[in-house]
Amino acid sequence: MIYHGCRYFQRKKSGHYCFAVIPYDVRGAMGFAVGTIGDHMIHKVRRIAQSIGSLGALLSFYCLILSLKYAGRSWNIIWDIAASLYFSLTLILLAWAGGNTENTEFCNGFQIISPKVGDEFLKNDKIEVVLTKGISIIEEVNNIDLYNSTSGKFVKSLWKGTQSFGDDGKASVNVKLAVPKHTELPGEFILKSWGTTLEGPSCFTISGNFTIDPRLC
Incomplete structure (x- = not known):
């Protein structure tokens, strides 16, 4: 079954639960990549691109929350959650850093x-x-x-x-x-x-x- 874009797989025989939060993480990575490329464009396009990067990071974090909600008591999912948390926070920090790049380049060469x-x-x-x-x-x-x-x-x-x-x-x-x-x-x-x-x-x-x-x- 699918929970808000986060894939949820259940093996009925073993009772093993596994979450794949990669879809949102990939969106976050793609969003940040667009933000980075946009940083070299004119300021109007740059701000839109950085917003996309930030949105991607937030979507990745949202997927983490859903993973925690539906995780149950299975300890086998701990690595999926940890990886998602690490990637989500990394994307958020990178998107924030990308936004601050504009400040350092604002007057460059003027x-x-x-x-x-x-x-x-x-x-x-x-x-x-x-x-x-x-x-x-x-x-x-x-x-x-x-x-x-x-x-x-x-x-x-x-x-x-x-x-x-x-x-x-x-x-x-x-x-x-x-x-x-x-x-x-x-x-x-x-x-x-x-x-x-x-x-x-x-x-x-x-x-x-x-x-x-x-x-x-």
């Missing part, structure tokens, strides 16, 4: 590639800030802020808006280095930029140190 370390500019110069997406899932750049790299203090917001990445994985924004009058020059500065996904989560990146001078010789 960076400011221009200006570069050591660049020098005059006050009020207009410069092009270039960002690269890398293998991150960032979709848009939302601001460019100027900070003093020595003190770490915020100086000024140079740009706010929405700039998407091109087919080459780069985004560029033109800004003017119009620092406030009280800013001590020459000085070392950095740019900070926030990037977001279409669904809201965000992370930031900073440029290398560059110099702003009231005059260059």
Whole structure:
């Protein structure tokens, strides 16, 4: 007979009971495999795939519960239950780890590639800030802020808006280095930029140190 997809076999003569919980375990393994493959896809597909992996693990665990329910008092089934428990917990942990992979890869490669370390500019110069997406899932750049790299203090917001990445994985924004009058020059500065996904989560990146001078010789 079949109990909710878990096969239940009974040998009437010997009274031996045996459970085969492999069907749900296989589903869990396949679900996690899909989740792993999906981790290399765009974020929308990835989340769906990881959900399938988690669902597969939960189905495997559900099969374990049914096995315990219908096990009776036969000690011959202990190995089936132990194997199912081990595999179920493993799948759940792997699915959880797969979901957390997204956090570690979220900003991977998102960076400011221009200006570069050591660049020098005059006050009020207009410069092009270039960002690269890398293998991150960032979709848009939302601001460019100027900070003093020595003190770490915020100086000024140079740009706010929405700039998407091109087919080459780069985004560029033109800004003017119009620092406030009280800013001590020459000085070392950095740019900070926030990037977001279409669904809201965000992370930031900073440029290398560059110099702003009231005059260059």
